Amino acid sequence: MAPTLLATLRPPARPEVSQEGLTAHVSAREFSVFYRKVEAVKQVSFDIPSGLVTAIIGPSGCGKSTFLRAINRMNDLIPGCRARGELVFDAANVYSPEVDVVALRQRVGMVFQKPNPFPKTVFENVAYGPRLQGTRDRVRLASIVERSLVKAALWEEVKDRLSENALGLSGGQQQRLCIARALAVDPEILLMDEPTSALDPRSTTRIEDLIGELRGSYTIVIVTHNMQQAARISDLTAFFYEGVLVEYGPTQRLFTTPEKKQTEDYITGRFG
Amino acid sequence: MKTIAGTTGADRRVDPRPPARSLLLSKSASRWQRTASFLGQGFLFLVTAFSAASILFIFYYIFRDALPFFQLRGVAEFFSSTKWYPTGSPPEFGALAIFFGSGLVTLGAVVVAVPLGVAAAVCLSDVLPFGLRQAVKPVIEILAAIPSVAYGFFALVVLAPLLQSQGGPILAVTAWCVGAPLLLLSSVVIGDLSTARLAGPKARALRLGVTFALILIGGFGLWRLGITLKAVEVSSGTNALNVSLILGIMALPTIVSVSEDAIQATGRDLREGSYALGATRAETLLKVIIPAASSGILAAVILGIMRAIGETMVVWMASGNAAQIPSPWLNFLEPVRTLTATIAGDMGEADHVTGSARYHVLFAMAACLLLISFLCNLASEQVRRRTLRKIEGA
């Protein structure tokens, strides 16, 4: 029974990714995250390959978002949150004290669960990052904004509304604006924390298409509670359960022939 | 180990991009950043601490100028004598009557404001529909926003002449307005309770009889009271009653908004629990909600008292400023004098002779006011904190 069910989840025809011959962009080694006494992520070790889409799935509260937010140290905002072990990016442990968090976050962009544009104009939203990096020249800013919006597949819709308040856009547009805003900083890695959970199906499709287009240019790590989505858009999938990395591998294999019982149970919907 | 072997996947490389900014901070940059953050936070802290320290400055400078008075004149006279003749020779600085005046008008304000304020708060949070509530909120805000000197002007120019010319009838009408509903209600309740054990048609007749008898007796009393009050002559419109009324209205917004918050904070579960047992709205509110919110309401009352006791302009303009204890004690129709009004009124003549007892006695009064308000504030904070803990604990 399981194989047939799994077959419905089979991703569309798409080159099988082999784990051979990939460059690790971020590597976790015995990496744990604690909220005060509680260990939310438990000693996970795996590599996130460069240029591919890696999905992290698992039931709510399994530590997938915590892990994602550890990569650009967004967890620093939460009081009482600390990490142990290694999370290596560009030959440095992200959590070592001499790491410049600002530089890290400029190289590791993030898109959040709910679209969160600033209450500023569309233009100012996208230009926020480049301005931070010291770009003052109006013409250069305009070209960065345009390029980012084009990459985020939003340019055609908003090119006449650049000076309007971003909060006036629809939810899906706002989320793509957030992606454009993240892209404008020119990051290497793009972290997405359930980017479509607050959107309607049509907007979700557009975002998924967009992720497909961005694949190859950016390393994308996406957390999702939607297994179909993970199956549709990711090259590799990691399954977290209660803070532990249960299984990690090419998406197609993970969804068709999971090695672990827990993975299979989750994928077939027996829990979570 | 779920690592990815090999590093030859040239087909999946990220686009070439300019050399990325190094993740690691250089030693000097890191030191600079830490210093800047430390200095910045230090600056913010200093400004905050300085704002907060104003209260310490206030305490220091008020008490510094208050102490010389006690050194010059001792403590006993100030607190125990009612002879206030600062310009006499020899001068006398008995402030008891002034303390009494402050207390009296505050008491009056509390009597006016607390029942009205709590009833209005209950009504706002539990009785009024949402739309009406939104309409009432601005009324409260505006009532709170009107400057005290405008209240004082009203008290002096409009209310005082009215009280002086129509004082008796106003008192009588007020007594009727308050007394008649109270009388009716208590008669009905007592009639009901006294015949609760009986049953049958006889009981019904008896109940009606008791109720009507009570109404008749009470009504007669009220009528006599009305006649007595109507004959009262108010010799001066600027008196404790006038000030108490105005101070009560000024304290209302504080009492209403703070106790409404407290009443709302009790939550829906409590109400539903009571309604489920068949209690009416009034029973629920009186027996469950108000006791549960009592500490918040107490805090509201304390804040209201602070507002009344610290108010200057209204009492200065409309209290009559006579440093005497009214006779009998609770006679609100006589002029009184309060601490705040004394400070405001006497400083003008005293401020050129710093060093005299006459100057320092005003600071002594301010010190007393400061202490009272400080203690009230601590008390209301404490009460509110206790409520918070109770709610969080629940």
Add this chain to the structure above:
Amino acid sequence: MKLATRRVLDRSFSGLGFFSIGIMAASLVVMLAPMFVRGLDAFVFKATVEHRRLMLERLGRGNRDATSGEVTRAASARQPVYDMITRFKTEINDYSADQRRIYRGAVRDLESLVRELLGPFPGEAQPVLIRQQFGQTRWDRAQAKIREILYVESYDYSDPTKMGVRIETPRVEAFRGTSLEALFPYIEAHAEEMLRPRTTVYWRFLFDGSMDAHFFGGIWPEVLGTFYLTFGAMIFAVPMGIIAAIYLVEYARDTWLIQLLRTCISSLAGVPSIVFGLFGLAFFINTLHVSESKSVLAGSITLAVLVLPTVIRASEEAIRAVPLTYREAALSLGAGKWHTIVSVILPAALPGILTSIVISMGRAAGETAPIIFTAAVSVGKPLKLWETASQPTPALPWNIYNLATEHEAVDEIRHIQFGMVLTLVVLVLLLNVTAIVLRARVSKKLRG
């Protein structure tokens, strides 16, 4: 208890709530109505020819020809009054010595009343005070004066258990049988011709200085002084308040020290305003010597300390209300903490902070007690900006008190007092309405 009784109690309990709210609303109306009605009287009133003469002669306003024509016509209507009085004064000489003494006294009283009503007699030397150079400028005051001319007011104290009863006797009784008897009907009948009342809009009441200790003119020095004090207070309180709020929300950890700071700030909010006044005098003037004696500067700083806790608390709330997601977004784009605060959090919190500022402005504008000893004087010229560091100023709240209680002719200038109260109340209400509107827009935005 019977269900019916319980129901009655329930109803009456709700009734009590409605009654209380009704009392609140009613007291607001009862408070504001006389202020608006009688306050407007300072701006729109029936002005007599004396008003137009005053405007023309003192301020050069109005149509010279029309006014002088009116003055001539009024003078011709007044001439019989003067004639009758002069005739009577010569007539007195024929009476007996006793009668002469009585009539002299009575006519002297009458003359001074007529002088108050119509201004100096023709041919008299110009008096020094402006109030004596002109008659009644307002028709309502003129009518009160006419009543004083027509009736003598006295009190009957014959019953010692009661308060004195006011009795009005026609003044004409004193002059029965003399030629002056005709004067009183004449004044009653020709009052309008003598004074020529006309409805006038005196909007410049706001922008004119006062003339002769507020007998005439407007309230500009007070309005300007209030503006100076209010904005001065804001200049000190707003930056400090916002910085303290930022620190308390974004940086402060929950230590005993921060708890202490919070307690201090909330205690500051409870200090009676008169104590602030004494503190300002003792600290800013007598210790720091920010100015030699009272000054706008000293008053502003005192008011700033007074509104500081309000600004801090409300700004804190506004900053706390900014959604966490804005912070996350800015940080994830590589903004530093301080940059996040300045570029994202403060702009988002701005409407809330503005609300708190506007409400504090209303508070600072209306406070009287703190400025009594630090900034306010009863009479003064409008200050230049640079004079505010060293000069005291009149201000609306203080002068309302002053004119209502300490002015030499409290009853004569009620309209000016009410005009001031109206101006102050409208100023404060406008500020508060702005705050209410701002807040409504904020909550709409956060919901939308």
